[in-house]
C-alpha cells in the first residue's frame with residue numbers, strides 16, 4: 443500500500459517536472475533566439491541518420507499489413523480494396539506509432555544519455571556559469587529537432603510502408619499495379635494522412651520532453667545515466683500509446 | 696564596494712549541514728584563498744557565489760548584485776555571470792567541443808567579438824597554459840592535467856571582475872603548477888580582478904592570494920594573512936597547513 447502511494451507520488455512528481463520543463467521550453471521560444479549550430483547538428487543527427495532504420499521498418503510493416511489482409515481481400519474478390527486496408531492502417535496507426543517507438547528507442551534514448559552525461563559531469567553548470575541558459579542552448583534545439591524530424595520521418599515512413607504493401611500485393615498476391623494504385627488513391631483521403639501527421643507531432647513532443655527531462659534530472663552520477671535512459675524510454679512508450687488513444691478519440695469522425 | 700558579501704549563509708544537502716551560518720566579505724581587487732579538509736564545503740561555497748546553487752538561508756551579494764532568492768531568478772543572473780570567471784574542480788569541459796572550441800566558447804557566446812580576435816586570444820591563452828598544438832583534440836582525448844589547463848584557459852580567456860578558482864593546480868606537476876600560478880597572478884595584476892581561490896597546495900596558493908580563510912565544519916574558523924599562514928595563531932590551521940598528524944584537527948576528524 444505504501445509502495446503504491448510512493449509510486450503514485452513519484453509519477454506525479456515526474457509528470458509535474460515534465461510539465462515545468464515543457465513550460466520553460468515554451469518560454470525560451472519567445473523571443474526565438476536559437477543557436478543555429480546546435481539546431482542544425484541535431485536536425486542532422488536525429489533526422490538524416492534515422493532514415494535507413496525508418497525505411498527498413500516501415501517497408502516491412504507495410505508489407506506485413508498487405509500479407510495479413512491480402513488473402514481475405516482476394517478470397518472475397520475485393521482486390522479494389524486491397525490497398526485501402528493496408529493504407530488506412532498504415533497512415534492512421536501503424537506508421538506513426540511504429541516510427542515513434544523506433545525514434546524513441548534511437549533518438550530519445552540517445553538524447554537522454556547525452557544530456558544525463560553532461561549533467562553529471564557538470565557541463566550544464568559550466569554553461570550556466572558562462573551565462574548560457576542550458577534550456578535555450580541545449581534543450582530547445584533538441585525538442586524542436588525531435589518534433590520536426592519525427593513528423594518528417596513519419597511522412598517518409600508512410601510512403602515507404604505503402605510502397606511495401608504494394609510490392610507484396612503485386613509480387614506475392616498477384617494484384618495488378620493499376621488496381622493497387624486505384625485502391626490507394628480512390629479510398630484514402632488526405633484526412634487519413636493528416637491524422638497520422640498530427641499524431642506524430644504529438645508523439646514527437648512527448649518523446650522530446652520525456653527524454654530531455656530524464657536527462658537533466660539525473661541523480662547519482664554515472665550510474666544514474668542508465669536509470670535515466672530506462673525511465674525515458676518507458677515514459678516515451680507509455681505516453682505515445684496514451685496520447686494515441688486521446689488524439690484518436692478526439693478526432694474520431 | 697565589495698566584490699563579494701556573504702551574510703549568514705547556510706547550505707544543507709539532505710540532513711548534512713555543509714555551510715553553517717557563514718559570513719564573509721571580499722573587497723574589490725582583493726585576493727582570498729580558501730582552504731579546508733576534504734568535503735568541508737569549499738566547492739559548494741564557490742557554486743553558491745556563482746549562483747549555481749541557492750543557499751537555504753542567508754544572502755549573497757556579488758559585485759553589487761544580490762543573487763539569492765527571492766530577490767533574483769536564474770534568468771536575471773546572465774549579465775552578472777559575464778563578469779565572473781569560474782574554474783570548476785571537475786573542469787566541466789564541454790565534450791561536444793574540442794580544446795579550442797571550449798576556450799573560444801565564452802567569447803563566442805558574448806557576441807560582437809570578431810572571429811579573428813577570438814582566434815588570436817584563444818591561441819594566446821592556449822600557449823600560456825602550455826596547450827599549443829592541442830587545439831583540435833577532443834575532451835575525451837585529454838589527460839587529467841590537460842583538462843585542467845583547458846579549464847583554466849576557458850575560465851580566464853574573457854577578463855572577469857571576479858574569478859573563482861576551484862583547485863587550479865590539483866594533479867599538475869610542480870613546474871606546471873608554478874607556471875599556472877604565475878599566469879593567474881599576471882592576469883590578476885593586469886585586470887585587477889578580485890580572486891577567490893580554493894586550493895590544497897597551500898604554499899603555491901599563498902603566492903597568489905593576500906589572505907587565507909580556513910573552512911572547517913561548516914564555519915570559517917580562521918582568516919589571516921597568507922604569507923604567515925604556516926604560523927597562524929589557530930592550532931587547527933597550523934596543523935592543517937603543516938600536514939602534521941598530531942593535533943586538534945586529527946582528534947576532531949577522528
Ligand SMILES: Nc1ncnc2c1ncn2[C@@H]1O[C@H](COP(=O)(O)OP(=O)(O)OP(=O)(O)O)[C@@H](O)[C@H]1O
Pocket residue numbers: 708711713731732733734735736737738739740784
Ligand atoms: N549536489 C550535491 N548533493 C548532495 N551533496 C552534496 C552536493 N554537493 C556537495 N555535497 C556534499 O557537500 C559536502 C561538501 O562538498 P564540497 O564539494 O564542497 O567539498 P570540498 O570542500 O570541495 O571537498 P574537496 O576538497 O574534496 O573538493 C560533501 O559532503 C558533499 O557530499
Ligand SMILES: [Mg+2]
Pocket residue numbers: 737738739784861
Ligand atoms: Mg571541492
